[in-house]
Amino acid sequence: MPSLPNYLRTNRKQSALSQEEVAFLLGMKGMDKGKKVSRDESYARVPTLEFALAYEAIYGKPIRELFAGLYEQIAPEVSARAKIISYRKNGSPDPKRQQVLSELALRHKKLVI
Amino acid sequence: MNQTTSKQIRILAIALSANGFGYCVMENHGMLEKGKKRAKGNKNLHSLSKIEKLMKQFLPTALVLQDVNATGCRRAPRIKALHQQVIGLAAKQKCKVALITKEKSRITLLGDVKGTKHEMAEFLAQKYPVELAGKLPPKRRLWETENSRMDIFDAVALAVVFRMIEK
Numbered sequence: 001m002p003s004l005p006n007y008l009r010t011n012r013k014q015s016a017l018s019q020e021e022v023a024f025l026l027g028m029k030g031m032d033k034g035k036k037v038s039r040d041e042s043y044a045r046v047p048t049l050e051f052a053l054a055y056e057a058i059y060g061k062p063i064r065e066l067f068a069g070l071y072e073q074i075a076p077e078v079s080a081r082a083k084i085i086s087y088r089k090n091g092s093p094d095p096k097r098q099q100v101l102s103e104l105a106l107r108h109k110k111l112v113i
Numbered sequence: 114m115n116q117t118t119s120k121q122i123r124i125l126a127i128a129l130s131a132n133g134f135g136y137c138v139m140e141n142h143g144m145l146e147k148g149k150k151r152a153k154g155n156k157n158l159h160s161l162s163k164i165e166k167l168m169k170q171f172l173p174t175a176l177v178l179q180d181v182n183a184t185g186c187r188r189a190p191r192i193k194a195l196h197q198q199v200i201g202l203a204a205k206q207k208c209k210v211a212l213i214t215k216e217k218s219r220i221t222l223l224g225d226v227k228g229t230k231h232e233m234a235e236f237l238a239q240k241y242p243v244e245l246a247g248k249l250p251p252k253r254r255l256w257e258t259e260n261s262r263m264d265i266f267d268a269v270a271l272a273v274v275f276r277m278i279e280k
Contacts, residue, residue, distance in 0.1 A: 001121045010145045
């Protein structure tokens, strides 16, 4: 079963914070700043790296847990690309590079959280 | 290799009531969401569209409902019709449906068929203090109607019983 794209709403409710308060903590400005948090929570938009890190700071959980579904989607794609690079012929094969790439290619092959 | 192979299950439990429904979403590590939705006018149509929205949002692997056709269960014809529609909706979305009787809930949670809804709610509030303790309604007196917040506890009870049975 795939994870939900993000768990922002669950974490916010556990922290007993309102969307307005989270928006303030994120440093958002304007009248409808709570709506931006609402859009993040309802998967209508993917927050920027700054906001994602701010969410990590607010909820005290790593980004990969907060955006579990997104991570599960991206990680296998990275692994697939690592596999492609590892097959490419390199002038002077570096064993360290090969090890890193093969580990990366296998890491998220069968990722089931 | 960094592989995690634990089986994950996401449950959406729905407790249909006279004014709408209560719902609870649970995942392996705990409760994701709980709440109640009100329906006015064509209650079944409104309830069904709200349930469909919840199913699209949370993509549950199992939908848990009360068994309204069990012997000794008295529910309004409207609720029974809505129940069938919800089962149809789950089938359309290829979601497993589990039906739990009122007696099963009480035996599993309280160990007594004669336990009251309020006792079940108190038990759940103790089990999930952060999420539910603040929502626990006062004990209903004979002349009072049921507090609408009890729908949430009914839904949570269904989800908890389902998880206990699955284990």
